[in-house]
Amino acid sequence: MCVILTGCNVGMTPSGxxxxxxxxxxxxxxxxxxxxxxxxxPAPMEHKMKQIQDAYAKAGKPVPPEYQSGGASPPGSxxxxxx
Numbered sequence: 001m002c003v004i005l006t007g008c009n010v011g012m013t014p015s016g017x018x019x020x021x022x023x024x025x026x027x028x029x030x031x032x033x034x035x036x037x038x039x040x041x042p043a044p045m046e047h048k049m050k051q052i053q054d055a056y057a058k059a060g061k062p063v064p065p066e067y068q069s070g071g072a073s074p075p076g077s078x079x080x081x082x083x
Contacts, residue, residue, distance in 0.1 A: 031059055035067060 017025065026034055035052045043051075049069060056063040 031056060031061060032064075035064075 026037065029037070034055050038048050038051050038055075041048060049067060052067045053063050053069075056067070
């Protein structure tokens with residue numbers, strides 16, 4: 001009889017923070033940096049734009065034109081620049 005045991009070493013937990021720690025760190029960044037980080041995510045464009053717009057609304061600041069729906073292509077969107 002052969003027995004194979006697998007497990008993980010509790011001391012080898014992945015680095016990084018909890019969801020709350022990550023959110024707190026993100027909220028501490030300036031809005032333009034938050035927007036850049038959100039744009040680098042693999043999420044669908046509509047979701048990224050909504051997150052950015054929500055962040056600006058929460059801060060009570062106007063959303064820059066590049067992050068308004070129907071505006072120019074957002075930075076990092078992969079869309080060709082116009083002009």
